[in-house]
Amino acid sequence: MLRRVMLPVMTLALVPVPASDRPQDNLAGLMLRVQNGDALAFAQLAGALQAPGLRLADRTLNDRAAAEDVVQVALTRMWTMAARFDPGRGSVQGWFRRIVVNLCLDRRRAMRLVTPLDDAMHIASDAPDPLANALANDQRRRLDAAMARLLPRQRAALALFHGDGLSMAEIAVTLETTPKAVEGLLGRARIELRNLLGNPETET
Amino acid sequence: MTTKVSLERALAIIAAHGGDAARWPDAERIGVLALAGDAAVSKAVAEAQALDMLLAGWARRDVLVADIDTAALPMQSQQGLRHPLRHPLRWISGGALAAAVVAGLLTLSPMPAGNKAAAPAIIANSSVSSATVKGEAAGHDAAFAYVFTPTMDEDEFT
Numbered sequence: 001m002l003r004r005v006m007l008p009v010m011t012l013a014l015v016p017v018p019a020s021d022r023p024q025d026n027l028a029g030l031m032l033r034v035q036n037g038d039a040l041a042f043a044q045l046a047g048a049l050q051a052p053g054l055r056l057a058d059r060t061l062n063d064r065a066a067a068e069d070v071v072q073v074a075l076t077r078m079w080t081m082a083a084r085f086d087p088g089r090g091s092v093q094g095w096f097r098r099i100v101v102n103l104c105l106d107r108r109r110a111m112r113l114v115t116p117l118d119d120a121m122h123i124a125s126d127a128p129d130p131l132a133n134a135l136a137n138d139q140r141r142r143l144d145a146a147m148a149r150l151l152p153r154q155r156a157a158l159a160l161f162h163g164d165g166l167s168m169a170e171i172a173v174t175l176e177t178t179p180k181a182v183e184g185l186l187g188r189a190r191i192e193l194r195n196l197l198g199n200p201e202t203e204t
Numbered sequence: 205m206t207t208k209v210s211l212e213r214a215l216a217i218i219a220a221h222g223g224d225a226a227r228w229p230d231a232e233r234i235g236v237l238a239l240a241g242d243a244a245v246s247k248a249v250a251e252a253q254a255l256d257m258l259l260a261g262w263a264r265r266d267v268l269v270a271d272i273d274t275a276a277l278p279m280q281s282q283q284g285l286r287h288p289l290r291h292p293l294r295w296i297s298g299g300a301l302a303a304a305v306v307a308g309l310l311t312l313s314p315m316p317a318g319n320k321a322a323a324p325a326i327i328a329n330s331s332v333s334s335a336t337v338k339g340e341a342a343g344h345d346a347a348f349a350y351v352f353t354p355t356m357d358e359d360e361f362t
Contacts, residue, residue: 039275039278042274042277042278043274043275046272046274046277047274050269050272050274051267051269054267054269055263055264055265055266055267058267059262059263064267068272071272072272072277075272075274075277076277079277079278139258143258143262144262147262158259158262158263159263161263162222162256162259162260162262162263162264163260163263163264164263168221168229183216183220183221184220186220186221187216187219187220190219190220190222190252190255190259191219193255193259194251194255197258
């Protein structure tokens with residue numbers, strides 16, 4: 001009885017994972033079906049891409065409502081422009097990420113400040129009481145306020161590098177620029193952030 | 205072969221890539237590490253690592269998934285590629301607004317009684333272009349919706 005139970009487990013461990021079981025291949029398979037007009041496949045694909053797309057848009061725009069708009073338009077484009085997707089040129093995630101970033105950078109209103117840095121200093125903490133929570137919340141508000149001072153393109157680069165773990169080359173593809181330019185973009189963004197975070201008297 | 209890295213270049217790499225050596229350019233990693241004993245480099249690495257932690261937390265912070273009806277998007281896209289609007293004026297282009305203003309001025313402006321009958325012809329022959337108006341007339345609205353971006357002023361309508 002024991003052997004009958006263990007055998008499938010050992011077999012599973014030894015058999016390499018088929019290519020079609022990898023997440024990126026599943027998405028590519030769904031995309032292929034979407035290209036053939038399969039609405040059910042689109043719903044599955046949209047479900048898989050919605051959260052990462054929303055996170056990227058939210059970080060880039062610093063505006064939740066606008067981020068939702070962007071993701072909705074990006075998903076719609078994914079459906080209507082499915083025929084343009086070429087798996088030989090990159091992954092579905094990369095293609096969708098590029099659509100999201102392009103839409104984000106296309107919205108000039110995203111450059112408005114959300115919370116002025118000085119104002120963030122005076123927002124009361126809604127944490128229960130502990131000092132650690134208060135400090136963490138304060139740091140988070142200050143970071144958000146500092147982020148609001150950056151350009152959407154800088155925030156997109158930071159989100160892609162620190163959130164998605166993309167390389168300079170991969171970010172360059174998404175932002176349609178060169179790796180060298182991305183390095184400069186990230187460098188300036190980080191220096192600006194450090195200065196903003198280190199200077200509580202920064203005027204808005 | 206390892207590329208020798210100048211102090212200035214090492215600081216630029218740390219400033220852009222952060223304090224994690226694994227994320228430095230492969231060809232320059234050892235060169236930067238060779239400068240680890242330099243006070244400026246070690247200070248830059250320490251500061252970069254602190255910022256890395258903040259940025260990782262910011263970038264990976266959870267988001268509440270939006271309540272987007274993905275099943276409805278294909279049907280919506282067949283109705284003109286438009287997503288739900290907050291305000292009907294939101295997607296009207298500057299050209300369309302300009303055309304509306306010109307049309308209004310031409311209609312309201314005082315003119316001799318004998319020319320009133322010609323007013324519609326004047327409007328119809330107006331050279332004011334409107335991508336939206338033309339696009340809808342020519343059935344190009346779908347393509348136009350792809351490329352149109354509302355200006356900041358138009359966003360104010362929402």
